[in-house]
Each structure stands twice: as structure tokens, then as C-alpha cells.
Amino acid sequence: xxxxxxxxxxxxxxxxxxxxxxxxxxxxxxxxxxxxxxxxxxxxxxxxxxxxxxxxxxxxxxxxxxxxxxxxxxxxxxxxxxxxxxxxxxxxxxxxxxxxxxxxxxxxxxxxxxxxxxxxxxxxxxxxxxxxxxxxxxxxxxxxxxxxxxxxxxxxxxxxxxxxxxxxxxxxxxxxxxxxxxxxxxxxxxxxxxxxxxxxxx
Amino acid sequence: xxxxxxxxxxxxxxxxxxxxxxxxxxxxxxxxxxxxxxxxxxxxxxxxxxxxxxxxxxxxxxxxxxxxxxxxxxxxxxxxxxxxxxxxxxxxxxxxxxxxxxxxxxxxxxxxxxxxxxxxxxxxxxxxxxxxxxxxxxxxxxxxxxxxxxxxxxxxxxxxxxxxxxxxxxxxxxxxxxxxxxxxxxxxxxxxxxxxxxxxxx
DNA sequence: AAAATCCGACTGACGAGTCGGTCGGTTTGA
DNA sequence: TCAAACCGACCGACTCGTCAGTCGGATTTT
Numbered sequence: 001x002x003x004x005x006x007x008x009x010x011x012x013x014x015x016x017x018x019x020x021x022x023x024x025x026x027x028x029x030x031x032x033x034x035x036x037x038x039x040x041x042x043x044x045x046x047x048x049x050x051x052x053x054x055x056x057x058x059x060x061x062x063x064x065x066x067x068x069x070x071x072x073x074x075x076x077x078x079x080x081x082x083x084x085x086x087x088x089x090x091x092x093x094x095x096x097x098x099x100x101x102x103x104x105x106x107x108x109x110x111x112x113x114x115x116x117x118x119x120x121x122x123x124x125x126x127x128x129x130x131x132x133x134x135x136x137x138x139x140x141x142x143x144x145x146x147x148x149x150x151x152x153x154x155x156x157x158x159x160x161x162x163x164x165x166x167x168x169x170x171x172x173x174x175x176x177x178x179x180x181x182x183x184x185x186x187x188x189x190x191x192x193x194x195x196x197x198x199x200x201x202x
Numbered sequence: 203x204x205x206x207x208x209x210x211x212x213x214x215x216x217x218x219x220x221x222x223x224x225x226x227x228x229x230x231x232x233x234x235x236x237x238x239x240x241x242x243x244x245x246x247x248x249x250x251x252x253x254x255x256x257x258x259x260x261x262x263x264x265x266x267x268x269x270x271x272x273x274x275x276x277x278x279x280x281x282x283x284x285x286x287x288x289x290x291x292x293x294x295x296x297x298x299x300x301x302x303x304x305x306x307x308x309x310x311x312x313x314x315x316x317x318x319x320x321x322x323x324x325x326x327x328x329x330x331x332x333x334x335x336x337x338x339x340x341x342x343x344x345x346x347x348x349x350x351x352x353x354x355x356x357x358x359x360x361x362x363x364x365x366x367x368x369x370x371x372x373x374x375x376x377x378x379x380x381x382x383x384x385x386x387x388x389x390x391x392x393x394x395x396x397x398x399x400x401x402x403x404x
Numbered sequence: 405a406a407a408a409t410c411c412g413a414c415t416g417a418c419g420a421g422t423c424g425g426t427c428g429g430t431t432t433g434a
Numbered sequence: 435t436c437a438a439a440c441c442g443a444c445c446g447a448c449t450c451g452t453c454a455g456t457c458g459g460a461t462t463t464t
Contacts, residue, residue: 116231162367
């Protein structure tokens with residue numbers, strides 16, 4: 001017998017799970033709250049008991065997902081000190097996390113953009129956060145003389161975009177079979193791009 | 203006195219122009235056909251006389267824009283023979299074209315994603331077309347021994363994504379002031395990334 | 405019993421697409 | 435030459451399905 005909080009929490013989580021399913025398969029606009037209710041074995045009223053609006057429900061998913069992603073990335077980076085190594089492990093953490101949660105990846109890369117203008121600010125902030133994380137490592141690397149000076153604004157955007165696109169292709173087409181398989185090629189590309197001489201370790 | 207055809211063409215174009223405005227500022231979902239009619243100084247019926255549906259109107263814009271972009275890129279590439287040089291001029295052509303048509307850039311990079319799942323296939327095909335163009339140059343460059351062998355699948359995706367993201371930032375935040383200003387840094391990044399030794403010409 | 409949770413029929417706003425009608429220009433034919 | 439007949443372009447009030455969100459009541463938990 002689940003206690004009170006427990007039952008309620010279960011229900012809330014079931015709604016979130018179902019919402020992830022439906023949002024990622026139908027897109028935000030075409031998702032019906034009724035469908036989320038049906039799939040989570042509750043009712044429309046039940047959904048609205050736990051979430052004030054469809055939009056808030058979607059944002060809860062995004063928050064849940066970005067917490068997951070950022071915590072993993074930060075944990076990975078904490079274990080390294082060299083800026084470029086931190087970039088590399090962050091890259092791997094991203095590929096591993098998305099690689100294990102395709103629906104989450106889809107939510108981030110496809111649906112969030114398709115969810116209308118209300119979400120653009122939120123997404124822009126999230127992008128900004130990641131780009132800043134990358135830029136910081138690049139700036140550090142330049143400061144430490146590991147790489148030659150370069151436009152780290154453009155470079156961090158480009159890094160971010162490159163990873164983004166590789167993940168997106170995987171989400172949409174299933175290639176490569178395992179997302180992590182793209183790691184070596186991507187790491188090489190990014191590090192070389194930033195001026196690291198060919199044949200370096202890290 | 204404008205003939206009937208002429209007047210009709212004018213009207214049709216006015217609708218397209220207004221549609222570009224409204225779609226790019228409100229997003230697909232939040233765009234009202236009534237608003238397009240209002241801004242093009244016509245009526246809802248007038249819009250529907252020229253286009254069978256809101257969706258078809260949007261697709262017409264996309265087609266118009268992709269024709270513009272691809273023709274410029276192809277023209278630029280035709281003037282070069284070296285694969286990496288072709289990549290570089292293609293990059294510049296993209297930056298110049300989008301740089302001069304911010305609304306079009308927004309249409310491609312933001313609104314098309316927000317336009318719902320009906321458009322995903324269309325957009326995926328377009329992305330595919332560009333990625334294939336890039337991959338071809340990279341494969342040629344490898345075949346000609348200009349660069350060391352690499353995973354050109356991942357590399358072309360990464361290139362594409364990198365450019366995409368730089369353009370998107372410009373669309374959303376206005377940085378850099380002139381999109382073309384990102385060209386040198388981006389070119390360097392992409393060419394180095396692909397293994398071209400630092401300090402090469404092209 | 406009281407409170408928390410859940411149900412689902414219902415409402416109201418909304419907006420894409422329709423359709424009967426208008427209007428200016430063009431063709432016909434007397 | 436000049437209507438009468440015609441036609442394509444255009445208009446905008448209206449229809450009609452859709453769906454997020456509500457609410458009064460039922461059910462479950464404490």
C-alpha cells in the first residue's frame with residue numbers, strides 16, 4: 001500500500017513519463033492533454049491537479065532533463081583539470097547521456113524548438129549555459145598556452161553546434177548506431193579545430 | 203495599366219512577403235492567416251485564392267528560400283576546383299546569403315522547426331542535401347591526399363552543425379554584428395578540424 | 405469526518421478553411 | 435461602337451471541429 005505522498009508522487013511521475021512519450025512522438029503542438037492522461041492511466045483532471053498547464057508540464061520535463069544532463073557533465077568535468085581534457089570528458093558525458101535517453105535528446109533538440117516562442121527564451125538560456133561552459137575551457141586553454149589564441153565566441157558556438165547536429169542526426173536517423181561511436185571522430189575534429197597539433201594526446 | 207496576370211502576380215508576391223514577415227516574427231503556430239491577409243492588404247479569401255492552405259504557403263516560402271541559398275552556394279563552388287577551397291567559398295556564400303536575409307535565416311533555422319512534424323521530413327531532406335555537399339568535398343579532399351582520412355560522415359555533420367549554430371546565434375542575438383565577420387574564425391576552425399596543418403593557405 | 409486526490413463531462417475561445425457574393429476588366433456580337 | 439455576357443480575382447462573415455482548462459462531485463487517504 002503506497003502512502004499518501006507516495007501514491008501521489010507515483011501518479012505525478014507517471015504523468016511525466018507519459019508526457020515525455022507523447023511530446024516526443026507527436027510534438028508539443030499536436031500533443032493532447034487528453035492523450036497524456038490516457039497513457040498515464042489517469043484523467044485530465046488528474047493531470048491538471050499535478051500541473052497547472054500543458055506548458056508547465058512541458059517545462060517540468062525540460063527542467064528534469066537539463067538537470068540530468070548538466071549534473072552528469074559537471075561531475076565528469078570535476079574529475080579533470082586540463083581545460084581541453086575537461087572539454088573532452090564533457091563531450092563524452094553528453095554523448096553518453098543522450099545516447100542512453102533518446103527521447104530526452106529528442107525533447108531537447110527537436111521538440112523544444114518546435115514548442116513555440118514561449119520556450120525560445122528558456123532554450124536560448126540553456127544553450128547559452130552550455131556555450132559558456134565550453135567557452136570557459138577554451139579561454140582557460142588559451143590562457144595556459146595550450147592552444148593559440150582564437151575567437152572563442154565563434155569557436156564555442158561551433159563546438160556546441162557540431163555536437164548538437166551529430167546528436168540530432170542520431171535522434172532523427174539512428175546513425176551512428178550507438179551515439180557514443182561518434183565520440184572519437186568528434187573529439188578529434190573539435191580539438192584539431194581549435195588548433196591542437198595533430199597527433200597530440202588528451 | 204497592369205494586366206490581370208500582373209496584378210495577380212503582384213498580389214501573390216505581396217502575400218509571400220507578408221507571410222515571411224509574420225511567420226518569422228510570430229512563428230508558424232501563432233501566425234494567423236488573417237494577419238497575413240491584413241499585412242498584405244488583401245483578405246483571407248485572397249490568400250486562399252493563391253495558396254491552398256497555410257501549410258502550403260509556408261512551404262512555398264521554404265522552397266523560395268532554399269532555391270536562393272542553393273543557387274548561390276553552387277555558383278560559388280563552381281568557381282573553384284580544390285575541394286577545401288570549394289568548402290570555404292560555400293561557407294562564405296552561406297554566411298553572405300543569410301547575412302543579407304535575416305528573416306530567411308530565421309525561417310530556416312527557427313521557424314521551420316517550430317512548424318510541426320509535417321515539415322520535419324522536408325527539413326531533414328534539406329539538411330541531408332547540404333551535409334552531402336560537404337561530405338563530397340571532404341571525400342574528394344581525402345582522395346586527393348589533401349587531408350588525412352577521417353570519418354567524413356561525422357565531420358560533415360559537425361561542419362554543418364557548426365555553421366548552423368553560428369548563424370542561429372546571429373539570428374537570435376544579433377552577434378556578431380555582421381554575420382560575415384564570423385567567416386575567418388569559422389573557416390579556420392573547420393579546416394583545422396579536418397586536419398589541415400595550422401598555417402596553411404586556402 | 406476532513407482533507408487530499410482524482411474523475412470526466414462540459415465550456416468557451418479560437419482559428420483554419422468555406423462559400424455566396426461583388427467588382428473591374430475582357431470578350432462577343434449586333 | 436457599345437452593351438450584354440462572361441470571367442477570374444477577390445472579399446469577409448460564417449461554420450465547425452478542436453482542445454486547453456474548469457468544476458462539481460466521487461473516491462481514497464489520514
